[in-house]
Amino acid sequence: MTKITAVGGYEAVGRNMTSVTVGKETVAIDNGIRLDTLQMYDGDTNALKKYNDEDLLRMEVVPDIRKLKNISAQIISHGHLDHIGALPVTEPKSPIITTHYSAEIGKREYPDGNFYSLGYGERFEISPHISVEFIEITHSIPYTSVVVLHTNEGDVVYASDFKLDDYSSIAKTDYNKLREIGKGNVKALIVESTRAGETGKTPSESIAKEKLKDVVNSIEEGLIVATTFSTHIERIQAILDEAEKAGRIPIVLGRSLFKQIEISERFGLLDMPPDAKIFATPKVIRRAFKEIKNRNDYFLLVTGHQGEPRSVISKMIRGEYQFKFEKNDSVILCANAIPTPINIASRYIIETKLRSFGVRVFDDVHVSGHASKEDHRRMLRMIKPDHVIPCHGGINMRGNYAALAIEEGYEFNKNIHLLNNGTGIEI
Amino acid sequence: MTKITAVGGYEAVGRNMTSVTVGKETVAIDNGIRLDTLQMYDGDTNALKKYNDEDLLRMEVVPDIRKLKNISAQIISHGHLDHIGALPVTEPKSPIITTHYSAEIGKREYPDGNFYSLGYGERFEISPHISVEFIEITHSIPYTSVVVLHTNEGDVVYASDFKLDDYSSIAKTDYNKLREIGKGNVKALIVESTRAGETGKTPSESIAKEKLKDVVNSIEEGLIVATTFSTHIERIQAILDEAEKAGRIPIVLGRSLFKQIEISERFGLLDMPPDAKIFATPKVIRRAFKEIKNRNDYFLLVTGHQGEPRSVISKMIRGEYQFKFEKNDSVILCANAIPTPINIASRYIIETKLRSFGVRVFDDVHVSGHASKEDHRRMLRMIKPDHVIPCHGGINMRGNYAALAIEEGYEFNKNIHLLNNGTGIEI
Amino acid sequence: MTKITAVGGYEAVGRNMTSVTVGKETVAIDNGIRLDTLQMYDGDTNALKKYNDEDLLRMEVVPDIRKLKNISAQIISHGHLDHIGALPVTEPKSPIITTHYSAEIGKREYPDGNFYSLGYGERFEISPHISVEFIEITHSIPYTSVVVLHTNEGDVVYASDFKLDDYSSIAKTDYNKLREIGKGNVKALIVESTRAGETGKTPSESIAKEKLKDVVNSIEEGLIVATTFSTHIERIQAILDEAEKAGRIPIVLGRSLFKQIEISERFGLLDMPPDAKIFATPKVIRRAFKEIKNRNDYFLLVTGHQGEPRSVISKMIRGEYQFKFEKNDSVILCANAIPTPINIASRYIIETKLRSFGVRVFDDVHVSGHASKEDHRRMLRMIKPDHVIPCHGGINMRGNYAALAIEEGYEFNKNIHLLNNGTGIEI
């Protein structure tokens, strides 16, 4: 008997955690926060510290681990905050198992963690009955993994989050390994569902690069400022490359960009152009702006893709760096507005303010990192699980996944399971 | 030759001002702020004082009066902030002419103002060539007027804002007077357009009352908290009446409610139930909450219909009054979310937080105060102006009004004029 | 052991059927079609006959009854087509049990049916172990019932569809009986969920009446044409009453209006004004139009609220009755566009064409007939079932109901069950 419990992420997007219990041992997978609820109280992850555990549960910011007992291992699939960000709150004492890359990110969030990191192809024995292995897959952060739990009752596969991008330059989905796993005995696939209702396939990162090239090519003058997700190293590389091709000096501003770039460089994933510069703290950022003489010569990459009030772009707009936006400057938003009312408002505010200075805004130079319906179908056909458990999404998203699984011959409530935070299934 | 100039409110909703020049004299009508832009910088009208005039123009918060010369009079149509709120910024020195009621509101905003107030049916001679008269009409604040400028070149009629509500208990559209004006020589109608694109007619306030009755009747237990526009006296009366009918003690909390209720009582427009209480400042509000013993006995009316962070309802949610929302409390939102991204986000935040306490939310117990397409048609047929100039709205709203006027036989750019802030027309 | 099986209506709105099995006996409740899918193939219920059963299943028009065995009774909750319209396709041979009123409607759809009809308060013994009883409740068609199956294992309550309207003049929710049932042993509540995600409560029909009065009062001249759901007798009465109050002769046109009015008059539910006339077939309708001399004297009630191409209003627009719409005629749409792409397009087409003739359109003079979130909460608290099974809606609608039930202390997958067409639950 294998028990799979929905701990977090089964009512809305964010604060992901699923636990798998075999015999008396339980393994937790992912340990994330929900940013959109946290933002309602305070716009910053530093705010986590202000609240006690009970409040964070009522606020629906962290997964509810109160019923979890005997955790043998905490597994992390990738380094996004909705999968890793609750570690400093839930403070797992068990080993935290992830890839080398994600471990670096995790250690910064939760320095007291007992991290064990694995390469692709390696196995970690959690106990005599359970071992874990990571399979490479594409997403919007390096070293995202499909997690395979090998148990004495069969395999449990966890695929949250991912896309199938055959033209990524930073990661490669290991189709052979996925198909091999699928030929074995997969008891269950736990799988993200954020875009399972989207028709077709999620476009490759190559489309974002082509869009970016097209936009930069169209800008004739003025300062160029781009913003994107700090963890999206492939996108950051593309931005830096376009800056170089445009004959501009790339300058990167902001703490979280600094942090992620630093890690990615260490792993050889990012080639900073030789003339690029990076500044993390407010003080040095202020100094950096003094260097900018001819606006046509520079290409800034800054934090603030969601219009966060404390990001570099918001501070630039508010004039906190002795810098002023000017007519003919351009801002390229290499990120969509994550569709929550708060993000939509924050983005609207920065876009409106930028326009009040005459700045040109280029929106949606972006593609999603999450699988669409047809990507999910391919994955399901490769893994061929006995049971599917859609995770990471509200009931409508997971319902969309269920509809797909029904098309593929699965049966609702028999081997497709819609869980809810706090509920589980024994198979 | 009469010159009509679009000073503010002709690019987006808010900061209304139109000027009318006959010979060498100019009259300004309305003098409002745009709240949704101000909110991007600071969520409060008190914030006006922080900014200099130049910034407030760049931020698109106040009308641009820099080109206005020789203002003989500042006329105010009604007491909403988007028509009156810029007075303390633009500081007109000329007489400020409005109804007695709106003058009371205006004096609080701009105590240094040189207010002259009129009753319906009276005329004020601005100069030998221009006099002004107010005609009663229905809207969502008492003593809203259609402004008629009688000039030696004919009449200019200004109808912003209004609805045609034949079942209002607080105001009565003076159809006879409007028709009489229409039989004369009306050179131009300047008319609001916020909902000119809405099919049909705007429902009467009687529909809001019926909705409210229906909702209150359905609530069996717990504290009831309602919120609405502070200036909407007819709605406030309906809320207090329903509180009484439900056998609950009405308690009104918040400074802006206090201010508006105080004025409306003075004018005999509001009957506070004998057991009702009202508290304005944070200190006394805190004390008021101590009085609430049995939640089933009380019905609160509080500020915060748009989820404003400094409103009473937001403070109740954040626990700033030693009060805690409980499961089974009910919140009735007697206001729609004004459809800007910031209001939508603010409302989403309070509704989400209320739900985290188990509070039941009743939304949209409301009807608009602005004329829809068929109301506008009736008005246009009564006034029969030579020219129509839609105001108060973006190009699409004013374009919708223009489409209606074309249906009624007017011709685009000939006697229908779409202006832009800063531009005018001579007729 | 009681088995509840989702036969139809558990993936999308429409084609409702749920079966309840106790021991070896199965009872089917409701037997409806899905109109929005049928419309994709042919815009008419007459089209049903063109297709074979297999096609109708692939087209998702009727419930899939192939696995149902040993049906002891077919129960019908009310006379809407999505609950009754598949009878002529599925052709149940068992007794069809419903109220007298719904039986009349049912017999017209399925003349070969073996109908048994009951009054409120009566019980029908389906077998020694199962009896059925109907409880009066408000909806948008007369004689809608909450169905109570009394079995030797407890009660199963079926509430689809309903609203809680305490100001309806045509029906009265029997709260006492519902509470009494709730005090007994209710094993399961099967409950519609179409608007379970809507905040607050669904407005009473009194609000629709108030809106209608307000609109009619505002129309000064021209022919008035209204359209609404043919089965919505309370709305039809309100339209006829307003016609009378406006001093106009009411004329009703269209076969389905004729049919429903005929039944409702027989049950004493509708008072046709003495000067009202009704015409059903194209031939007599054409003649009726010849009678209309002075357009100001008439008020037409016609079919076509969704813009159906074969409705009277569509034929009037296309000039098929030697009638032409004129400028200043008014059309009042006493129905919302049911939100499917086909209805939205059909409504758009008639509204656009009406405008091409200069006709004034009054939209949304309507309130829904389906319970909102807080209505559902009240029902759930009255019935106090051991298990809840949301029906009639896609996964998101039923998920919204589940979220409400969780607020009320139920547990997902334990005593809240989301089923799928073809799946069931044993309790």
Add this chain to the structure above:
Amino acid sequence: MTKITAVGGYEAVGRNMTSVTVGKETVAIDNGIRLDTLQMYDGDTNALKKYNDEDLLRMEVVPDIRKLKNISAQIISHGHLDHIGALPVTEPKSPIITTHYSAEIGKREYPDGNFYSLGYGERFEISPHISVEFIEITHSIPYTSVVVLHTNEGDVVYASDFKLDDYSSIAKTDYNKLREIGKGNVKALIVESTRAGETGKTPSESIAKEKLKDVVNSIEEGLIVATTFSTHIERIQAILDEAEKAGRIPIVLGRSLFKQIEISERFGLLDMPPDAKIFATPKVIRRAFKEIKNRNDYFLLVTGHQGEPRSVISKMIRGEYQFKFEKNDSVILCANAIPTPINIASRYIIETKLRSFGVRVFDDVHVSGHASKEDHRRMLRMIKPDHVIPCHGGINMRGNYAALAIEEGYEFNKNIHLLNNGTGIEI
């Protein structure tokens, strides 16, 4: 004095015509239909013949040319139906001047037309005072032109429709020529505005190609069917190329595809792969389907991107070719649904029916052919006209263009002009 008159396309998208009068001579530019209104009456351009001119005007299908006198020339900017499709209705007798390519399209629509065709760089003397010249620009049909009218009072430039696509393989915007024109004396720019409100720039066709490659690469088996605009030759080439790369035989089905491909091949714009086949009429199409044995070997390109009921894809779905869609077939929609309620419904219908067969649908493999805000800014800065007259769009679209022009220093109603069908401006 130059008079510019808005004949059609100034109230809604479609039925474009603008006339330019210098002295006593008038030139008409474009002569298109509005498809979305025509569709409300009959879903086909052949339906044009059914209606008389008066009806077609009331239905808002063709431009109203009744006031146009003394037309010296009819100029056509490109071959889309909303620019050329009314020729057989308005039947101009004057010379019809366009590029060689567009003339070929025009002759098929209006065989009696008196066509004169020009190459880029050539001038045609309409009269001693007016000559016309075409400048190459990118759009979604080959040989789209910016039209330059050289008059003795200065140049009038007409840019409707266009995008600025620097990576198109089929056309090249002649920036040098545009800049040269801009250095001269441009009295007015008449410019499309359909997407003037879209932030940023319209993506290059290279992005559509990258998306298509990504989608085709992800399809492992089954028949592949693509659909796109028949006139979009660059897209058609990309589809055929991907078919070849996938090792599949391309088969093109449908009359309008046949017609446009035939012309484009003659102009050397399209390379049909050697094994590709094309079938135009229902009879041969039926035969073509018999050839398809192994579904994995074929890649069909068919008509029906908007779900038109008489298109090949609709007939395939309805089984009119003795062909049946099967599970695992894929349909790639290389077109967005043009956002009118009828197109949205038609697309919804075909997508829903395709899913009922288990077909996988890939949506939105497409980029727009219309300039966005920043493209418009570049164009405006190149042309530097004295006056701008946004065309092709409702008031909101043209208002969006006006807002851009204001940013660029133009003044509303002074040198930015919003016209309405039937109105004009003298400059």
